[in-house]
Amino acid sequence: MKLRILGSAGAEFPDFRPPAFLIDDSLLLDAGTIGSVLTEEEQWSIKNIFITHAHLDHIRSIPALADNIIVKNLRHLVDVYAPQSVIDALRNHLFNGLIWPDFTCLPTPEEPVLRFNTIEPLVPVLLCDKPEEPRCLNGYTLTAITVHHTVPAVGYCVEHAGRRLVYTGDTGPTEEIWSYASGADALIVEVSFPNSQEPLALLTQHLCCSLLEKELTKIAVLPKRILITHPKPQYYEQIKSEIAQMGIRQVELLRDGTIYDI
Secondary structure, eight states: OEEEEEEOOSSOBTTBOOOEEEETTTEEEOOSOSTTTSOHHHHHTOOEEEOSOOOGGGTTTHHHHHHHHHHTTOOOOEEEEEOHHHHHHHHHHTSSSSSSOOTTSSBOSSSBSEEEEEOOTTOOEEEOSSTTSSSOTTOEEEEEEEEOOSSOEEEEEEEETTEEEEEOOSOSSOSTTHHHHTTOSEEEEEOOBOGGGHHHHHHHTOOBHHHHHHHHTTOSSOOSOEEEEOOOGGGHHHHHHHHHHHOOTTEEEOOTTOEEEO
16 A cells, blocks of 8 residues: 555644545545645545544545536546544535535536445445456455544544555544554554643543553554654644654654655
8 A cells, every 4th residue: 555645734834734644546534635735637536535523624625626626527526435423514514505515416416526425433345446346356445443532533444455554533542443453554643742731632532642652552463653643733843752752663753745655
């Protein structure tokens, strides 16, 4: 799997972009950043978007992507997958004809730009490279796992060609996702605040390094890579220093624009 970090920050600042992780050019985990980074042709390659929760910094680039597609008069469908609570929020509060046009029925209801797909936690979703093949051995399997945040939220386990990547999305101390992370090729996990703000992290259901260290003890076999996302830009250097102090070789703080071969 090729993993491209379009955005990985916990706020928007110069040189810091909201979360979006592009896998093999066509599968997107969260959609905080799209059009400000990807060329037109790269945007048209996006086929599937999996959203962790309804907070604006994780969904905000979907409207612009839909608009770019329809302005270009492309016949291109993007499937958006998320739990029901997120789909409801997208329909009622974003693509409602008031904040933004309803691209699930534009340009026509028969051939829309966007299609919303409701997923259930722990029920795998198979994305086929070749849908005409019944078993689709080269497909991607994504499983949503409930995490603990201030709104209903999930993380995702992505499996493809013998590789496994786990993404927590936004979460505070949690439980269920760590069994999926055990022995994974990569774990993308959030650290939003420095250790001095642990009470704020707990209040807002995020993590800091001191909390992450406790969470990592819940993983039987640590992943080969542990990639830290969602730092508040104001504390980026402090969080980077605290990550180094953890002394765990495979832990690193993400930076926008980086590409990994998982």
